[in-house]
Amino acid sequence: MSTPGANTEATETHGHGDISTGVAAPTGSGDSNASATRITPGNALRPEDIALEVRSGLAKPTEDVAEYALRLGDDALILAQRLGHWISRAPELEEDVALGNIGLDQLGHARSFLTYAGGALGENGGAKTEDELAYFRREHEFRSAHLFEQPNSDFAVTIARQFVVSYYQFELYRRLAESKDATLAAIAAKAVKEVDYHRDHSAQWVLRLAGGTDESRKRMIHGLKLVWPYVGELFEDDALVTRLAESGAAVAPSSIREDFDRLTGEILAEAELEVPDMPAAPGGGRQGKHSEHLGYILAEMQVLAREYPGASW
């Protein structure tokens, strides 16, 4: 763990949080004193709470906010679906637990964002539930970015994808916690604490795999190369996010690129790895234009729910 003394030497505003590498100091944004196991009753925001607020009209997203929440929710949902596959297949039991936990966190964020988004997506001003959105939308109606859809492949690829995601999500949620939209702010404030641990997990594995054996180093380099073409899409602004960022509800993705590059760059430098020089893929997920992978993910995820439409589980 970081030594307490490292705190006082911090010159930057936002570092790597509670990370064991000593690359940078922990700071206030991620709660570095938080416990992964401590239960804090009354403090947790559950999707059910948001659903209640949506149903009772206490929380009502604008159409723009709903579309934005859909993007963040779909990213997290698709990633959770990917990570869930590792449970019972991980390289060590500890990683069955760790990847399962990260997947669960992502699923929790997805449920919150989708529940909130649903508040403006029903017929005649009504609401759609998280399950209606997850199970009964078609592929082109999903808004996930391509990175989240990428296959697990081997452990190094999964770690490379998680490394990018967790540093991206941390910078995003840290800022979104200040959103003028109270519900987005509340979801992000809870999520950022969890994503802080995801950063620690993935950064440690990047260092370990890069510095372990020749084979693991080769695989880590390959994994980063495979996911890097999809990094660019995460930071693209469009008309929607620009409007929302101007009103203070959302975070313009382009505004977090610099911190992302700096912080991931520091870990890669410590691991003696190059930032992959890969041409960026055009993306398109935010407009419903997806990778070839998404159809299969949805087919599997939705099969049972669609077999019994209207059923309750």
Place this chain on the structure above:
Amino acid sequence: MAVQNLQSVPAELSPEELEAAAQRDADGQANFDRVMAEDSRIEPRDWMPADYRKSLLRQISQHAHSEIIGMQPEANWISRAPSLKRKAILMAKVQDEAGHGLYLYSAAETLGQSRDEMMDALIAGKARYSSIFNYPARTWADMGAIGWLVDGAAICNQVPLCRASYGPYGRAMVRVCKEESFHQRQGFEILLELANGTAEQKQMAQDAVNRWYAPALMMFGPPDDDSPNSRESMAWNIKRFSNDELRSRFVGMMVEQVRVLGLTLPDSEIRFNEDTKKWEHGPLDWNEFKEVLAGRGPCNAQRLERRREAHDDGAWVRESAAAYAAKQVNKQKEYAA
């Protein structure tokens, strides 16, 4: 570590050393006997009879293996769980099982075998795990039936183990049982929802209960007159109740709960015997039990292959982590020097 028995003492010891070792064994046995008589606990550094160690190691490692293999039938439905809430609960549950495996391997390690050795034995097909996990989880309702019946039977077996004479095992079981009781309730809730759903959902639930009922009853092990390990295990305060006793209690619990579900148990011979004050059930197919145990169940090969595949695919990761850790230690040494 104390000398376990005279057979393990190297031949080159002098007569005085041999005598001292024999004395230690005699003192250890006396202490062990006292602990058993007082129904107190043996801890890892205490002397224990070689057979006690061997029997416990077998039981705890089999239990750990069961948790790990038992992840598979439920992991089979994580990607297809029909609601996001159910998906979250199922992921948490299967993750708990990995956690149980970890505590139990740790408890077993205190008896002198490494997790790697135990894992190798599992993958080589030399170690056993609970036969129940060699049955397939065909439908979503199986998630309910596994939680309700399989975890329910496991709890009946495991609650008395919280008082097992070996400290690390007993303590691990306390935590495992707390989580298992959540698991059973979530299984019951899945079935309750299905039983109150559409006719097709209710049929799905009944079908799952029909398929898991007998295998769950057989989880308690062979009938008492055909259970060779039980007597010793009870004398050592590891096992507290006989297989048939636990099975009867379990049937009594299920018979009440199935009414709340609005489903039935596939056994017309269940009755409460007023004379013995015990629940009785119809005959079980012990031939099937032996067949599955011998490797001829529906999923034996599949389960073992999945574990082997995960282990082999992960080898380079574990090697990398070990190499990295060793390099870090060297760096620290250089820094200190």
